[in-house]
Amino acid sequence: MELSTLKDAFDKVAKRQKLSSSTYQELVEQVGLEIEHALVKMEPADADTVPIDHKCILRELRNKLKEMAPLNHFEVSQKELNVGLSKCARSLEKNFTSDICKAYGNMNFDVHVVNQVIACHLYRQGLFDIGDCFVHEAHEPDTVTLKSPFLDMYRIFEAIKSRDLGPAIAWASVQSKRLLKNSSILELKLHQLQFVEILQKGDREEALKYARTYLAPFASLHKFEIQKLMACLLWAGKLEKSPYAEFMSPTHWDRIIDEVSQQFCSLLGQSHESPLNVVIAAGIQGLPTLLKLASVMAAKKQEWQVMKQLPVPVDLGREFQFHSVFVCPVLREQGSEENPPMLMPCGHVLSKQSIVKLSKSSTRAFKCPYCPLESTLPQCKQLYF
Structure with missing residues (x-):
């Protein structure tokens, strides 16, 4: 192309x-x-x-x-x-192939799961009416249960956009322990924004009272942040003219919506990015390679769709690499549970099958194919990614 x-x-x-x-x-x-x-x-x-x-x-x-x-x-x-x-x-x-069906593999899809993915995508985008319509026409009444959590999430978003942090703080308070397990300080950030809002109105006493009630529990682990917030008390009503004016940046509100979305999806057991978006984006990147492969294989009268492994790599970039993958540099095969990666004493890594073929026995020493050092099979240790 x-x-x-x-x-x-x-x-x-x-x-x-x-x-x-x-x-x-x-x-x-x-x-x-x-x-x-x-x-x-x-x-x-x-x-x-x-x-x-x-x-x-x-x-x-x-x-x-x-x-x-x-x-x-x-x-x-x-x-x-x-x-x-x-x-x-x-x-x-x-330059463009109008018929992309050639890149489609002969795979059996679970229609119910696909419908759930589509419905969940619509709900997480806030398209609730379209999602309900899809669920109705796809005859998936059970899928509508996915709607409720995202309704709550968007209610929080709408409140934050109106500078009302109440619903977000209430949700974060209920989920406090789970957020801490995720190493998230979302609850502190929400209280920080609320503190700054009160202080900007010029009510120093109310801001101090709020800090003692809601910020004090975080003081032991976030001393530096709390000290900066306490210094803001000297600039009540004129924080924009203070050395701490960055607390009033509108970007804090945009970031808090994004972080609430991330943590909300995480606690639901879902990724922050829509799975449907990820699949489509990855498919678009891999499509040219698959179409070219289909054309080459068709010219050789071979069917690539029946292959268990693609004969060419499809590079999707680091953004779509969710798990570490090991490919043996000798056999050119991807590691698996039956053929895991093995670390040799010299520091090089081969697949278990490669080491077994090189050693020929458990006691016989063999030379590493990448350096002059020798190893034995018992000296090699399995790696876990």
Whole structure:
């Protein structure tokens, strides 16, 4: 897929479109000026002036517009733009495969699970009406139970957007122990925002009372943060002019919504990113490789969809690497429970099958294929990722 060729074609069309737009604007302005000049000539200066020949003025205007020929300019510019668009469309058709079914593997999908994933995605995006409609049409009445937790989450979001931290603090208080297990200080951050809000209103006594009640329990583990907040008491009502003005940054509110979302999904046993989003994004990245593989295998009259392992790597980048994967550098096979990675005394790692083939017996020493040191099978230790 020649992306550079497509980009060049697109850039040419975009440049032509800008040029055409500029030309149209200039012509329209010129026509408007000519009409305004004609109108000025048709207006009498005073009652004693010689009668104005309106027909003559209109005739002159018509002749000038005829000389300008704006419609002809429009047509020429539009034709040039259409030519560029046609070339761009042909380039897209040439470089993109319209039928991507060839990249589909012969796998059995659990329709119920797929429907749950789609419904959960809609609910976690806040599209509750669409989610209900999908659940109804897919005949998955049990899936609607996924809706309730996300309704609560979005109620908290709406309250935070209105600068009301009450619902978020109440939820974090109930989930306090579970949040601590996740090494999250979300509850402290919420109380910190609430403290700053009270302080900004100028109520120093109320802010101090709030700190003693809700911030004091965190003082032993977060002494430095609490000290900075206590220093803010000296700037009640004018915190924006203080050395601690960063506490008032709007980014804190955006971040707190994101962190609430992360922790909410985590406590539900779900990832922060929608599984459907991840699958589609990964599929888009891997699709060109799979389509090319399908074409090559078809030319060799082989069916790649029946293979247990792809003959070529599909590099999806680090963002889609969720688990460590070991591939033996000798046998070129991925590690498994039956064939785990083994660490040799020299520090190199091979698969168990490779070491067994190299050693030929449990007592016989064998040379590492990557360094001159020798090892025996009992000296090798299994690695756990």
